[in-house]
Amino acid sequence: MTLTTPPSPTATAVPPNTAGVPALGVNVTGLRCRECGEPEELASSHVCSWCFGPLEVAYDEALLASRVSRERIEAGPRSLWRYGDLLPVLSDDPATRIDLGTGFTPLRPAPRLAAHLGLRELWLKDDTRNPSGSFKDRVVTIALSAARALGIETVACASTGNLAGSVSAHAAAAGMPAYVFIPHDLERGKVVGAAVYGANVVAVEGNYDDVNRLCVEVADREGWGFVNVNLRAFYAEGSKSIGYEIAEQLGWQLPDHVVAPLASGAMFTKIDKAFGELRRYGLVDDAQPTPRMSGAQATGCSPIAEAFARESLDVRPQRPDTIARSLAIGNPADGYYALQVARATGGVVGHVPDDEIVAGIQLLARTEGVFAETAGGVTVANLVRFVEQGHVDRDERVVAVISGNGYKTIEAVEAAVGVTHRTTPALDDFLQALGA
Amino acid sequence: MTLTTPPSPTATAVPPNTAGVPALGVNVTGLRCRECGEPEELASSHVCSWCFGPLEVAYDEALLASRVSRERIEAGPRSLWRYGDLLPVLSDDPATRIDLGTGFTPLRPAPRLAAHLGLRELWLKDDTRNPSGSFKDRVVTIALSAARALGIETVACASTGNLAGSVSAHAAAAGMPAYVFIPHDLERGKVVGAAVYGANVVAVEGNYDDVNRLCVEVADREGWGFVNVNLRAFYAEGSKSIGYEIAEQLGWQLPDHVVAPLASGAMFTKIDKAFGELRRYGLVDDAQPTPRMSGAQATGCSPIAEAFARESLDVRPQRPDTIARSLAIGNPADGYYALQVARATGGVVGHVPDDEIVAGIQLLARTEGVFAETAGGVTVANLVRFVEQGHVDRDERVVAVISGNGYKTIEAVEAAVGVTHRTTPALDDFLQALGA
Structure with a gap:
C-alpha cells in the first residue's frame, strides 16, 4: 500500500464494486x-x-x-x-x-418556477444529482x-x-x-x-x-x-430509465408533457420508448394518453429544430457555435427518430440563443435552487417560450429534464452573476453599502 | 413572465417548495x-x-x-x-x-479501496451527492x-x-x-x-x-x-442525520469506526451524538459497542490534531495555510468537544500535508470513481495513515465521510493530473503515441 502513487485501474487488480446489485436473468x-x-x-x-x-x-x-x-x-x-x-x-x-x-435521481416539484411561468404543475427530473453530475x-x-x-x-x-x-x-x-x-x-x-x-x-x-x-x-x-x-x-438503452423513473415517482402515472434537451436525439426517443414499455407491461394504466414530447436546442446548434420548423424529417447538418457544448452535435444520429417522436406525440422542437440559455440557468437557480449546466438552461429557456407560444398548456402536468450540473460549466454564467455588495469589515460601511 | 430578468427571491412572492414534506409535531x-x-x-x-x-x-x-x-x-x-x-x-x-x-445520500461499499488498504469492509458516506454538492x-x-x-x-x-x-x-x-x-x-x-x-x-x-x-x-x-x-x-443539529443514515443504510447496525474530517468539529461530535440517540430510542441494538470516532485534519490547519497529540483538550488557535480551504478553521468552536469524543470512543485525530491530500483525492477517484473535494482527500489520506499506524483495525467495519464534491475545487488537482497521450487524428500516429 502506498499513497503517493495511486493505482490506475487494471483489468484484474481487485473485484469490481457490485454490492447491492440485484439478481437478474439474461433478458x-x-x-x-x-x-x-x-x-x-x-x-x-x-x-x-x-x-x-x-x-x-x-x-x-x-x-x-x-x-x-x-x-x-x-x-x-x-x-x-x-x-x-x-x-x-x-x-x-x-x-x-x-x-x-x-439514476433514481429526484423528481422535484418546482412550485416557484411553475408560478413564475403560470403553470399548474411542473416537475424537474434532477439529473444534476448523478455520480459524475450528468445523465x-x-x-x-x-x-x-x-x-x-x-x-x-x-x-x-x-x-x-x-x-x-x-x-x-x-x-x-x-x-x-x-x-x-x-x-x-x-x-x-x-x-x-x-x-x-x-x-x-x-x-x-x-x-x-x-x-x-x-x-x-x-x-x-x-x-x-x-x-x-x-x-x-x-x-442508448440506459436513457430509458429517465422515463421509468418519472412514472414511478409520479405514483405510476405518466406526465402530460415532457421537455428534454436534444443533442444526438437518443435520450429523447428513449424516454418516449420507456413510456410505451410502461403501458405494454402494465406498469401504468394503458388508458393514459401518450405524453407529449418536446425537444430543446440551442440556436447555435439547432439542426433538429430547423427540420421541425420546415415540417421535415430530413436533418441538415450544422457547424455548432453555442455555449451549450454538451448539446453541440451538428449531425445528430437520432435526429430523424426524435422528429418522429415529437410529431407523433404532438410535441414541438424549439431553439433559443445563448443569452436566453444563461437567463434560463439563472431562472432555474433563483426559483428552485437547482444549478444546471448549459443544457439545463436550454431546457428551461425553451420551456419559457413553449408556454408563451401556447405549445405547453398551463393545465398540463409538465416534466423538465435537467441533464447536468452547473458546477461543471461555471464559465457559462461567470459574466452574468457576481458580487453584489462590497464593504470593509466595519458595520457602518456595510450599512452604507447596503443602502446604496 | 419574462426570461431576461429572472426574479430574485422575495419573502412573499410565491409559496416555498414543501411538497412531500411529512407531518411532524413540534418536538x-x-x-x-x-x-x-x-x-x-x-x-x-x-x-x-x-x-x-x-x-x-x-x-x-x-x-x-x-x-x-x-x-x-x-x-x-x-x-x-x-x-x-x-x-x-x-x-x-x-x-x-x-x-x-x-441528505439520505448513498452509503457506498468501497471494495477496491478496501482491498488497496487491506481492510475487510469499507464504506463511503457519499455527501458529494447533496443538492449543492456538500454536507x-x-x-x-x-x-x-x-x-x-x-x-x-x-x-x-x-x-x-x-x-x-x-x-x-x-x-x-x-x-x-x-x-x-x-x-x-x-x-x-x-x-x-x-x-x-x-x-x-x-x-x-x-x-x-x-x-x-x-x-x-x-x-x-x-x-x-x-x-x-x-x-x-x-x-449544527443537521449533521446528526449523517449518523442516522449510516446506521439505517447498514441495516440498522452501527459501524465499528468512523473517519470524518474536522473543521469546527461540530459535524464530528453530532455524528457521535446521533449514534447515542439511535441506541437510546431503540433504533439499533443497545448492546452494540459505541463506534470509534477518528478525525482528519490538514497539517496546514491542525489545531485539534495538535491538541490530541499533546493529550490535551485545550485547542491552541492556528493561522491556516492549506489547500483544504473548507476545513481551514484555525480556532475551531467545537474542538474541545471533538477531542472529548475521539478520546471517549477510542478514536484518534491525525493530520496530513497538502501533497497527501491531493494523492488521497486521486486514490479515492481511481479506486471507487468518487471525485471528492479537498476535505475528502484529507479524510482518505488520514485513513491511509491510520491503517498503516494500526489505529484502524483491518477487521473493523469502517465508514469514511466524504463531505464535498471535487467539481467544486478542480484547481486542487489541476497540477497533478492531465492529458496522458497526444496524437493527430491519424490511426498510425495514435498507435505510436500509445506505444511510446
Whole structure:
C-alpha cells in the first residue's frame, strides 16, 4: 500500500464494486436493425451488416411480460438497476453489472418556477444529482456492464466533456482500464474531471468529428469497447430509465408533457420508448394518453429544430457555435427518430440563443435552487417560450429534464452573476453599502 | 413572465417548495446551555445569557421516545426529513420545513479501496451527492427551516465557499432573501456558485475572521438569521442525520469506526451524538459497542490534531495555510468537544500535508470513481495513515465521510493530473503515441 502513487485501474487488480446489485436473468436475444429489422448476434457492433442501419437491443419480450412488476421494481436498489428487467442484461453473473448509485435521481416539484411561468404543475427530473453530475452516467452504467458481459476489458469513448468524466468514473469503480478521446483544445476543467479517475486521456489535434473518426478506427483495430460507438446499442438503452423513473415517482402515472434537451436525439426517443414499455407491461394504466414530447436546442446548434420548423424529417447538418457544448452535435444520429417522436406525440422542437440559455440557468437557480449546466438552461429557456407560444398548456402536468450540473460549466454564467455588495469589515460601511 | 430578468427571491412572492414534506409535531422545548445546563427560550440566539457557553436544542425527550420508530423513518421521504422526529421541529406548519432532497445520500461499499488498504469492509458516506454538492446542505436545511418557524425572513451566513452556495440554493427554493458574506479574495467559482441563485453576495475586505466579526454585528442589528451565528444551535443539529443514515443504510447496525474530517468539529461530535440517540430510542441494538470516532485534519490547519497529540483538550488557535480551504478553521468552536469524543470512543485525530491530500483525492477517484473535494482527500489520506499506524483495525467495519464534491475545487488537482497521450487524428500516429 502506498499513497503517493495511486493505482490506475487494471483489468484484474481487485473485484469490481457490485454490492447491492440485484439478481437478474439474461433478458436479451440479440441485436436487431432499427431499419430493416434483420437480427444480429450479440456483440460489440452498431451497424446492420445488411443495410448499414443502426442496431438496437432485441429483448426476450415473453420473459419481460412474465417478470416485470411494480412490486419487483419497488423492492430493487435506489439506482437505475431497479429497472434491470427492462434494461439489457447480457449475463447472469452479477459481477458484470456496475452500480455506482447512478439514476433514481429526484423528481422535484418546482412550485416557484411553475408560478413564475403560470403553470399548474411542473416537475424537474434532477439529473444534476448523478455520480459524475450528468445523465451520461445512465448510459455509461449500461454500456460498461455490457462490455464486461461481452468479455471486453478496456473501455473508451469520444467526448467533449461529460461523457469523458462519466466513463472514467465508472471504469475506475469497475476496475477497467479506460481511454477517453477529446479534442486537444478542451477546457482544463473537463480534462481534470476525467484524468483524476486515472483514465488515459488522449488529446486529439482536431475537432470533435476528427476525434470520432479516429475512435471508429481504433474500435475496429483494438477490440476496445467504445461506449458511444460499438457499444451504442446498449448505451442508448440506459436513457430509458429517465422515463421509468418519472412514472414511478409520479405514483405510476405518466406526465402530460415532457421537455428534454436534444443533442444526438437518443435520450429523447428513449424516454418516449420507456413510456410505451410502461403501458405494454402494465406498469401504468394503458388508458393514459401518450405524453407529449418536446425537444430543446440551442440556436447555435439547432439542426433538429430547423427540420421541425420546415415540417421535415430530413436533418441538415450544422457547424455548432453555442455555449451549450454538451448539446453541440451538428449531425445528430437520432435526429430523424426524435422528429418522429415529437410529431407523433404532438410535441414541438424549439431553439433559443445563448443569452436566453444563461437567463434560463439563472431562472432555474433563483426559483428552485437547482444549478444546471448549459443544457439545463436550454431546457428551461425553451420551456419559457413553449408556454408563451401556447405549445405547453398551463393545465398540463409538465416534466423538465435537467441533464447536468452547473458546477461543471461555471464559465457559462461567470459574466452574468457576481458580487453584489462590497464593504470593509466595519458595520457602518456595510450599512452604507447596503443602502446604496 | 419574462426570461431576461429572472426574479430574485422575495419573502412573499410565491409559496416555498414543501411538497412531500411529512407531518411532524413540534418536538423541542427550548434551548439549553451546553456548559451550565441553564434553559433559554427558543429564539435566534447562540450564547448562554448566564455563562456565555454555547446553546444547544432541548428536545421533548418523552415525545421522542413515544414516537420514534424504524417503521416511521422508513416510510418517510428520501431526504434527511425522514429523521424529522429527531431533528429540531419548531412549528407544526409544514410550510416551515424546506426540503430540496438534501441528505439520505448513498452509503457506498468501497471494495477496491478496501482491498488497496487491506481492510475487510469499507464504506463511503457519499455527501458529494447533496443538492449543492456538500454536507453543508444538511445544516442549512435545518437552519432555514428554523428561521422560517421563528418568523425570520432574511437569511445569511459567513462563508468561504460551500456554505455560501448551500445557503443561496436553499434560500432560493424557499423564496427567502439571502445575504452571503465572503472574503473579497475568494475564488471566482465559489462566488458564481452562490450568486447564480440570486443571493446578495457581500465581499468583505478582510479575511474570514473579519467576515465573521462583521456578521455577528449585522445579526444583532438587522435581525437576520445567520445560519452559523445566531441559528447555530439548530444548524449544527443537521449533521446528526449523517449518523442516522449510516446506521439505517447498514441495516440498522452501527459501524465499528468512523473517519470524518474536522473543521469546527461540530459535524464530528453530532455524528457521535446521533449514534447515542439511535441506541437510546431503540433504533439499533443497545448492546452494540459505541463506534470509534477518528478525525482528519490538514497539517496546514491542525489545531485539534495538535491538541490530541499533546493529550490535551485545550485547542491552541492556528493561522491556516492549506489547500483544504473548507476545513481551514484555525480556532475551531467545537474542538474541545471533538477531542472529548475521539478520546471517549477510542478514536484518534491525525493530520496530513497538502501533497497527501491531493494523492488521497486521486486514490479515492481511481479506486471507487468518487471525485471528492479537498476535505475528502484529507479524510482518505488520514485513513491511509491510520491503517498503516494500526489505529484502524483491518477487521473493523469502517465508514469514511466524504463531505464535498471535487467539481467544486478542480484547481486542487489541476497540477497533478492531465492529458496522458497526444496524437493527430491519424490511426498510425495514435498507435505510436500509445506505444511510446
